Amino acid sequence: MIIKRYFDTPTLWWRSPFEELDRMRRDLERAFEEFPRTWPGEVPRGVFPLTNITEDKNNFYLRAELPGIKAKGVEISITGNSISISGERMIAAEDEKVKYHRREREAGKFRRMIKLPHEIDTDKVEAKSTNGVLAVLLPKKEAAKPKQISVRVS
Secondary structure, three states, X not given: OHXXXXXXXXXXXXXXXXXXXXXXXXXXXXXXXXXXXXXXOOOOOOOOOOEEEEEOOOEEEEEEEOOOOOHXXXXXXXXXXXXXXXXXXXXXXXXXXXXXXXXXXXXXXXXXXXXXXXXXXXXXXXXXXXXXXXXXXXXXXXXXXXXXXXXXXX
């Protein structure tokens, strides 16, 4: 490579080892572009539903966007410090003659599992859905709540 740069002489048999690695990288990128990222009918993971989780000293608050999904079609399960939201998004079928210009909304089953830093008191969990936003109140177990300890002066 140095000889080529300084003297412009052709290298008859010598090739850089990085040329072969670069070719293999390009081939792998091309192969993964053609491979489908998800199974047919499945919504890409990590995309739906969009969620925000906040916390104060007593509770976690989960808000998930579920437009067009009825509350009875959503399942929430909690074990220890994990919450799982699952359901199915249905989209009205289009006429077979329709030509899509852009298709971003997908129909299908989804499941989102989120791990929280503290255990949840499953007996006190509350969930409600308003205007396509699922709001879940997740109270922390007593062991996970911060305790205030007073210091005695002697």
